[in-house]
Each structure stands twice: as structure tokens, then as C-alpha cells.
Amino acid sequence: MRLPLALITNVRLLNSGFRIGHRIHNGVTKTSLLSSCNICSRVERKWIKPVGFDTGVKTYNSLTKQKEPLVLAQERIATWYSCGPTVYDHAHLGHACSYVRFDILLEVSNISPTVLARMHEEEFKRDMQALRVLPPAVYMRVTDNIPQIVAFVERIIGNGHVYVTSQGNVYFDTQSIGDRYGKIILCNGNIHKHLFALVCSSVFGSQLDIHSGGIDLAFPHHENEIAQSEAYHQCEQWGNYFLHSGHLHLKGSVEKMSKSLKNYVTIKDFLESYTANEFRLFCLLTRYRSAIDYSDASMNEARSTLSTISAFCHTAQAYMQGHLQCQPIEEGILWERLSATQSSVRKALADDFDTPKAVNVIMSLIHHGNCQLQPATKNNGPRCPAVFGAMLSYVREIMAEVHDSSGVLNNVVEELVHFRSKVRKFALSVEDQASQNPQTGSEIQKRHPQPDRVPLLKVCDALRNNLAPLGVHIKDRGTNSTWKITRGETRKN
Numbered sequence: 001m002r003l004p005l006a007l008i009t010n011v012r013l014l015n016s017g018f019r020i021g022h023r024i025h026n027g028v029t030k031t032s033l034l035s036s037c038n039i040c041s042r043v044e045r046k047w048i049k050p051v052g053f054d055t056g057v058k059t060y061n062s063l064t065k066q067k068e069p070l071v072l073a074q075e076r077i078a079t080w081y082s083c084g085p086t087v088y089d090h091a092h093l094g095h096a097c098s099y100v101r102f103d104i105l106l107e108v109s110n111i112s113p114t115v116l117a118r119m120h121e122e123e124f125k126r127d128m129q130a131l132r133v134l135p136p137a138v139y140m141r142v143t144d145n146i147p148q149i150v151a152f153v154e155r156i157i158g159n160g161h162v163y164v165t166s167q168g169n170v171y172f173d174t175q176s177i178g179d180r181y182g183k184i185i186l187c188n189g190n191i192h193k194h195l196f197a198l199v200c201s202s203v204f205g206s207q208l209d210i211h212s213g214g215i216d217l218a219f220p221h222h223e224n225e226i227a228q229s230e231a232y233h234q235c236e237q238w239g240n241y242f243l244h245s246g247h248l249h250l251k252g253s254v255e256k257m258s259k260s261l262k263n264y265v266t267i268k269d270f271l272e273s274y275t276a277n278e279f280r281l282f283c284l285l286t287r288y289r290s291a292i293d294y295s296d297a298s299m300n301e302a303r304s305t306l307s308t309i310s311a312f313c314h315t316a317q318a319y320m321q322g323h324l325q326c327q328p329i330e331e332g333i334l335w336e337r338l339s340a341t342q343s344s345v346r347k348a349l350a351d352d353f354d355t356p357k358a359v360n361v362i363m364s365l366i367h368h369g370n371c372q373l374q375p376a377t378k379n380n381g382p383r384c385p386a387v388f389g390a391m392l393s394y395v396r397e398i399m400a401e402v403h404d405s406s407g408v409l410n411n412v413v414e415e416l417v418h419f420r421s422k423v424r425k426f427a428l429s430v431e432d433q434a435s436q437n438p439q440t441g442s443e444i445q446k447r448h449p450q451p452d453r454v455p456l457l458k459v460c461d462a463l464r465n466n467l468a469p470l471g472v473h474i475k476d477r478g479t480n481s482t483w484k485i486t487r488g489e490t491r492k493n
Contacts, residue, residue: 047237055072060243080113094258096267098214108401130267209241282302309399309402327372337368338390
């Protein structure tokens with residue numbers, strides 16, 4: 001049957017949701033919610049291990065409250081849905097933290113998401129782009145999917161899992177699915193009315209590999225998604241893994257970053273002081289499931305770590321190119337440490353994506369590399385560029401999350417500065433003009449810049465000034481120029 005227009009309007013206003021909390025039957029209002037005691041007792045419901053390709057990773061699954069082998073339906077490809085907040089203006093770092101953390105997990109796990117749907121506004125998309133968050137394959141908006149939502153509701157009604165009131169409101173009956181309601185509920189006291197959120201089954205079908213979001217979405221948001229989706233598909237397990245990230249706090253505050261509490265930092269304001277790379281490294285330095293404290297001190301730690309990585313890359317590159325003379329290199333030790341590092345990083349990431357441990361192991365490798373790259377007045381032994389080439393490639397590969405495209409960026413800046421230097425050299429060229437000395441009567445030569453080339457000098461100065469706020473600093477030395485990239489990027493002098 002076609003649902004009343006009132007229901008369609010209701011779905012639109014409630015962000016594609018069902019209202020849950022009461023059911024109306026024969027004119028009598030009854031509670032359809034289970035008691036908090038009953039709900040908490042049902043978190044032990046059996047989890048069905050997926051059949052497919054084992055990634056070698058064990059991840060904490062909110063469905064089972066323990067680490068489980070991550071098995072995907074297709075090899076190295078995941079159907080992954082990430083819930084987002086409802087944001088109507090500029091987002092703050094609390095909004096961004098969960099997105100950035102799961103974006104990092106996608107990169108370090110080498111998993112390619114075929115579908116990554118997120119529901120949020122255009123302004124939020126731009127903020128996420130500024131933080132270098134991987135764009136999803138599919139964006140889902142409620143207003144674009146009203147027919148699918150109505151069809152979804154109709155099917156759940158047909159399957160006998162809801163009640164429809166005379167006003168056209170739809171209520172989900174949690175008791176209709178027996179003890180299957182309460183998979184990921186955290187026992188935290190009061191339970192009251194909440195909204196359901198629909199996931200478009202025309203995109204995901206009846207099976208989802210991974211569902212992620214902030215820990216505050218575990219109940220009721222994700223719990224209700226499970227209930228409605230399994231009621232729709234008539235399946236035992238719709239989503240195989242539920243991953244939840246910890247909240248972002250201002251240091252010293254027990255409350256999560258929130259606009260309502262006025263304890264937030266907008267992404268726009270943040271990027272005036274720090275870079276996207278620094279925020280991503282800041283996220284790498286804690287486990288994704290842990291709460292994370294934001295402060296100038298923690299951001300400076302991330303900046304310092306990023307600077308150390310960049311300095312090593314620059315020094316190792318200089319050694320490989322023969323621009324840096326060093327004491328004799330103990331090559332065998334470095335090869336052993338590189339191999340041990342690669343093994344340790346794999347183990348850390350396979351253990352529920354332990355990024356802080358992985359970063360510590362990499363920083364130890366960099367430390368030992370720096371100890372070998374001690375400048376010397378002359379080269380007293382054979383050069384060993386191969387081992388540093390291997391170390392450099394590995395560090396850049398594994399730390400691509402916070403050091404992406406550094407080689408491309410360097411090449412672009414190098415070409416830009418080289419072109420600018422040629423223009424300046426041309427503009428600075430002068431012409432000799434002869435004149436007579438009034439006292440001696442002898443002829444003297446004076447050098448004057450050519451007037452028609454002065455605008456070129458002004459344009460070159462303007463380019464230098466405009467690049468400085470972006471972190472590219474150019475220093476003119478006569479007709480030549482040198483440059484460096486600051487804020488944690490590779491430098492060149």
C-alpha cells in the first residue's frame with residue numbers, strides 16, 4: 001500500500017527516521033522499548049563470523065565487545081559506511097576527528113572502499129576536503145532519496161515490524177525482532193525517544209562489511225540502524241563490523257568538543273595555526289578508539305614529530321645525491337633495523353590499527369638513521385646510498401598519511417622558483433648609458449634598469465609574498481633564489 005503523505009513528510013523532517021519510543025494499538029499507548037536491564041542483557045547475542053577474505057587484521061568489534069578477525073566479502077575491498085554529524089555551518093574539530101581517524105585506517109590498512117556514504121551538508125564537505133579526507137564513492141542525502149525511503153518503510157511494514165498510527169506516524173516495534181535488539185547498546189542508564197537513521201539499501205544491499213562512527217552513535221543510532229535493516233532484509237546479521245572512535249576533548253575537559261558547550265575549535269580557525277598534515281599526525285598518535293585531548297601542547301608534539309620526519313627525508317636525500325659527506329655508515333645494522341621496523345609496523349597495524357605504536361617504531365628507525373648521517377669533513381669510507389634509499393621509500397610510503405605528495409610538491413615548487421628566477425634575472429638586466437663627467441670632461445658609464453622590465457620585478461615580488469602564507473618561503477640572493485617549505489614539509493636551501 002502507499003503510505004499517507006503525512007508519513008512521507010514526517011520522514012523528510014526527521015532526517016529519514018522512524019520515531020521510536022511508543023506504539024499505539026487499539027487506541028492504547030504502550031511502551032515498545034525494552035527496559036534498560038533487558039537491553040543490556042542482550043549484548044551477548046551470537047556474532048556470525050563472515051565468510052570471505054581474511055585481511056590479517058584483528059579489529060575491535062562493538063557487536064562482540066572484543067577483537068575479531070577482519071574478514072571482507074571481497075579481497076582488499078570493503079563496503080564501508082561512515083555516519084556523519086548533522087552540520088549546518090562550519091564544522092569543528094570534534095566533527096572532523098572521527099572522519100580523519102577512519103580515513104587514516106582506510107589508508108594504513110590498504111583497504112579500498114567501494115562505497116563510503118556520508119550524510120552531511122556542502123559546507124562540511126569543504127571542511128573535510130581541507131583536512132584531506134578521502135572523498136566517498138557515494139554521498140547520500142535524504143531529500144534525494146525520498147522514494148527509496150518510502151519503499152523501505154513500506155517493506156518493513158509488510159514484514160510486520162512496525163505500527164502505523166491514524167496520523168500516519170510509523171513506530172518500530174523492537175519486540176517484533178525478539179532478542180535481536182540490543183547488539184551494541186552501552187548500558188548507560190536512561191533510555192527514551194530517539195530517531196532511527198536509514199541507510200539506503202539500494203546502495204549497500206543486504207550485507208555491509210564495516211560501519212563506523214563516533215562512540216556516541218553506538219546507541220541509539222547504530223543500534224536502530226541494525227534493527228531496521230535486519231527487519232527490512234529479514235537477515236540475521238546486516239553489518240559485520242561496527243567500529244567506533246573516541247571523542248575529541250579540549251585538554252582538561254571531561255566533555256566532548258561540542259558547539260552546545262561552546263568548547264570547540266572550528267576547522268577554519270584551526271587551519272590558521274596548523275596544517276591538515278599536523279592534525280592527521282595528531283590523530284595518528286592515539287588509538288582510534290581512545291578519547292583524544294586537543295591542546296597547543298599536543299599539536300606542537302605532532303608538529304615536532306612531523307618536522308623530524310621531514311628533516312630525515314631531506315638529509316637522507318642529500319646523502320643519496322652526494323651533497324652530504326658522512327662518517328662511515330654501518331650498512332648492515334641499518335638493513336636489519338629496516339626489516340625489523342617493517343615487521344613491527346605490520347604487527348601494530350594488524351592489532352586493531354595501533355597507529356601510535358607504528359609511529360613510535362618508525363621514529364626509532366629515523367633516530368638510528370640520523371645517528372648514521374653524521375656530517376664529516378670528508379668521506380672516509382664507501383658510500384651506502386641504497387640502504388637510505390630503501391629507508392626513505394618506506395618512511396614516505398608508510399607515513400604518506402601526513403607526508404603525502406611531498407616529492408611532487410617539491411618538484412612543483414622547484415620548477416616554479418626556477419621559472420621565477422629566470423624572469424627576475426631577465427628583469428634585473430641593465431643597459432649601459434654613457435655620460436660626460438662635468439668636472440673632468442671624461443666619459444663615464446652608468447648602469448640603469450630598463451623601465452619596461454620593472455613590472456616583471458613587481459610581479460615576482462608579489463608571487464613571493466603570496467606564497468609565504470602558504471608555507472613556501474623564497475629568499476632572493478642577487479639574481480638567484482632559494483626556497484624552503486615550512487609547517488612540517490620538506491625543506492630546500
